[in-house]
Amino acid sequence: MSAPIAITKLDSSTADFQQRLASLLAFETSQDDAIEHAVAQILTDVRQHGDAAVLAATQRFDRLTASSVAELEISKDEMQQALNSLPTERRIALETAAQRVRAYHQIQKQECGSSGFSYTEPDGTVLGQKVTPLDRVGIYVPGGKAAYPSSVLMNAIPAKVAGVAEVIMVVPTPDGVKNPLVLAAAFIAGVDKIFTIGGAQAVAALAYGTATIPAVDKIVGPGNAYVASAKRRVFGTVGIDMIAGPSEILVLCDGTTNPDWVAMDLFSQAEHDELAQSILLCPDADYIAAVERSINHLIATMPRQEIIRTSLTNRGALILVRDMDEACSIANSIAAEHVEISTQQPEHWAAKIRHAGALFLGRFSSEALGDYCAGPNHVLPTSRTARFSSPLGVYDFQKRSSMICVSEAGAQTLGKVAAELAYGEGLQAHARSAELRIQ
Amino acid sequence: MSAPIAITKLDSSTADFQQRLASLLAFETSQDDAIEHAVAQILTDVRQHGDAAVLAATQRFDRLTASSVAELEISKDEMQQALNSLPTERRIALETAAQRVRAYHQIQKQECGSSGFSYTEPDGTVLGQKVTPLDRVGIYVPGGKAAYPSSVLMNAIPAKVAGVAEVIMVVPTPDGVKNPLVLAAAFIAGVDKIFTIGGAQAVAALAYGTATIPAVDKIVGPGNAYVASAKRRVFGTVGIDMIAGPSEILVLCDGTTNPDWVAMDLFSQAEHDELAQSILLCPDADYIAAVERSINHLIATMPRQEIIRTSLTNRGALILVRDMDEACSIANSIAAEHVEISTQQPEHWAAKIRHAGALFLGRFSSEALGDYCAGPNHVLPTSRTARFSSPLGVYDFQKRSSMICVSEAGAQTLGKVAAELAYGEGLQAHARSAELRIQ
Incomplete structure (x- = not known):
């Protein structure tokens, strides 16, 4: 059996947690x-x-x-x-x-x-x-x-x-x-x-x-x-579309899911490439230990084990949190591409997640299903961009045009407002253009 | 009275029209x-x-x-x-x-x-x-x-x-x-x-x-x-948001609008800055001549006449088209920020316009009303980007997250599909992650 994977373990109650989390997440593409x-x-x-x-x-x-x-x-x-x-x-x-x-x-x-x-x-x-x-x-x-x-x-x-x-x-x-x-x-x-x-x-x-x-x-x-x-x-x-960064999974688990399942979900992200990031947030220290045992047990069966090993060692983490509320709060600050809520009553926790590319609710919603065939798009915002951007969708292939059809009566009232503001901005042709329509 | 403005005049039936139009529209921001x-x-x-x-x-x-x-x-x-x-x-x-x-x-x-x-x-x-x-x-x-x-x-x-x-x-x-x-x-x-x-x-x-x-x-x-x-x-x-280029107006007119109104609408864009672009498309040569007379008559009354003069001379155009259908087709290739349809039955022509930041229908809908107070946003795509982008809107301040909650039964059927495709892509951890949920 090969050496255990030296995956980072963090505890949200330690003084340096925010700093260590920030350095774990830090990723910058440098221009070559x-x-x-x-x-x-x-x-x-x-x-x-x-x-x-x-x-x-x-x-x-x-x-x-x-x-x-x-x-x-x-x-x-x-x-x-x-x-x-x-x-x-x-x-x-x-x-x-x-x-x-x-x-x-x-x-x-x-x-x-x-x-x-x-x-x-x-x-x-x-x-x-x-x-x-x-x-x-x-x-x-x-x-x-x-x-x-x-x-x-x-x-x-x-x-x-x-x-x-x-x-x-x-x-x-x-x-x-x-x-x-x-x-x-x-x-x-x-x-x-x-x-x-x-x-x-x-x-x-x-x-x-x-x-x-x-x-x-x-x-x-x-x-x-x-x-x-x-x-x-x-x-x-x-x-x-967006320029994608390395793929990420964040698993929030209350300790009630088969640890092999969670370990394999972390692998499924890590196997993409060495820079991929797999993180577990859990309030149960014993469960985190069980997931770590599963990781070290299952890794041997993986054809892409070298990539997984490098990814988990350099960019992965198992994070002990105070409770599931804190897990949700940390998830919002990470704003990950894929967020699995592998818990009882996942809807309860999903309602607290504001920033995520895709939310996978419940222990049967493995990210792999979303990657291939659940239906929603697998092109998702990475590197914290879920704070301001969205999955690829139909809306990315459409555009909008405003439509303004002012009636003769409307031109009288709107014309006065527009002219007043245009003069205020020193744009007299704007003002005159509105005023010409006033009878 | 000052010298008449040397605004470019084009005729869509001439052999070099497409080339002259392209060079009129050409605009590139160079990095300093x-x-x-x-x-x-x-x-x-x-x-x-x-x-x-x-x-x-x-x-x-x-x-x-x-x-x-x-x-x-x-x-x-x-x-x-x-x-x-x-x-x-x-x-x-x-x-x-x-x-x-x-x-x-x-x-x-x-x-x-x-x-x-x-x-x-x-x-x-x-x-x-x-x-x-x-x-x-x-x-x-x-x-x-x-x-x-x-x-x-x-x-x-x-x-x-x-x-x-x-x-x-x-x-x-x-x-x-x-x-x-x-x-x-x-x-x-x-x-x-x-x-x-x-x-x-x-x-x-x-x-x-x-x-x-x-x-x-x-x-x-x-x-x-x-x-x-x-x-x-x-x-x-x-x-x-988008990096905006110079502002643009494209007026499609069937020759039935007071030429002073159209001239002032062209001014209202031109007064923004020397790089702004004002273009008229019209099938009526006499009407184009009337608009040109209005331009040269009204310019003297404009406080920002130097900016307007430079903008119209360098970037403006009065374009004679074969008919309104051709005007719409040219409008689609220009994909302008503001498109005024100053005609009878403007809805008929608006339906043919696929690419525009904002459409102003009818002779009472001057662009100035849209700039200030009609209601729709005045932050609009410029430089032909209306082919693929939209006015600033509520959607620019929202983002979406996909939600996937697979049932135990769903995990059985979807798991087989995902595993089959994951093996096809050589991603075995993805496949195993899906298969673990199959009872």
Whole structure:
């Protein structure tokens, strides 16, 4: 048996707790100047030389030679063949997940004000808001080791539910190796076009457009440091989703859940990568000890045990709290991506959590179910950004326009108010424009 | 009489129209290295030295000496006195505008899914979404020449309607000169605290917090190049609103509106600053000539005529189109901040506009009414970002959390799906975490 994992143990009643918690949570992405410089160059190249620059970068980085970007497009037929080639169990699982994600986002669309609104005032003035889908969206899908078909579903389905007319996916295929599960997921999700390109060159092609690749209005989806830098740089020309930090799970447990279950939930986050963060908050010291025993017992069975070990050692923690109320208060200060409330009467504690990407209530709601098939999106705010941002949703693929239809009578009363304030701000043309409508 | 304004005239039927339109619209903010460097230094200083750094920067840039940051706070009493000191007409106008903006955003809150949702599946699994306000928001208000009380209302009121507990405003007061209209607007809007600080130091204080200034979760509001750079740099630590470009108006007119009205509407945008953009789309060449005569006749009456002249000459345009359908199509490609549909039956054409920050329907809906008091927000997407973004609204001060409560029965069926897909992605801890819940 291997050495026990040296996971950090904290006690909220100690004097240095806040300081130790802060240093545990501290995480900053540092900008790498070499990456920044390379990305700036690639963006300029693609903007100036279009398809030719995309082809050159794809040959250079993915060792993929093509005589035109059109050759790098994957046809609908090939997507469907990828789906047909899957083992039946896997195909059914993918289709079930897609159907559940679609159902959730359809309800979200109904419930999140997608139909806009308008109301008429007594003088006939009509005010309101119009909601429209984006015209065209780009989805970045990483290739290679982190090829996640579930990400394809989670990014493409809300866009299609929102009513986006065209969803363009890019996925690098280094050395030409394609992942059938990713292509199958794209087919099921209703992706309209796929190009086998990646990196900053793919982001640039989507943002600026080339002769072959249409310019999109927004780019979503995860990627490496080059992709993240490119997305930051094209923001403004197109919309982007959040730049995700390492994934996080925070488990609040009252000590009544099988400790193996909690240990495995902590593993499921830790196995993502060495920087992932898994934290347990519990008021029962004996239970924390039991979870630690489970961790050291179960780790041997894990194929990705080296990643899990590093993640738990460097960034994990088992934290003893005074009571569940304090656990909720600490959870609000951490504002984690995934928050599991593995307790009796989880609704009671969930009501106290203000900041979380997703809340998993009760011991049967393992985070893994949310990652794949419960229905809600698995693209969630990380690194405390749940304080001010939301899961990816239908609303990210829609935008609103205000509607103002002032009646002749309304222009008389509103005109006086606007003119008075405009003169106060020294904007006389504003004032005159309002006054001209006053009879 | 002064020289006629050399406003660009385009005709959509000419061969080079698309190219000339593109070059008219082209606008890029270039990063100024000196500003970037200065801002990076100020952010580091405030992060490391807190209040002391804020005081030093305020003395340096605003020539304002104080022995503590607490001295730079404006009390509620002083805000109320500012309101009481206003001439009655102006006070009533400000209160009327605030009441109308509040009413619109309250309806927006009801209509945009602020109550969240949840639904129960046949096996007892509950899925949903919880909506919560941000805890604390910072509002940047420029001082000096561009001191706009209407901006205070438009930024603070949606935050308070959303339920934000604490709204902290910062406004620089160079040489200690305060603007009573701005303080009065803050009082009416329900701003909780005001500090008379500005620039990158104010953004840093709000993002990181100091001993005196509480850290916020999101910073909104316009500012100069230093403020914009600082907001970009603290994004991620806090949320930010869009970085606004120059303001724009696009008037679609069928030739039936008094040409003086349209000319003044174009002026009202042009008077903001030299980079503002005012464009008319009209299928009637005679009417375009009439608007041009109005422009050259009315310009002499405008106190800000030099700004208007420069803006219209460099960035304005009168565009002859084939018909109103083409006008709508061009409007969609421009995706302007403000779109006035100054026509008969404006609803007919508004239905064809997919991309616009705000739509003003009918000849009585001058943009000035929307800027001050119609009710909808005047913080709107510029520079074609209306393709993917929305007016500032209650939704910008709320965030969502997914809710997943899987029943024991649900864990059996969902667990199999999740495990199948997790094995497909090579994430065995995810799979095991789901399988442990299967009896």
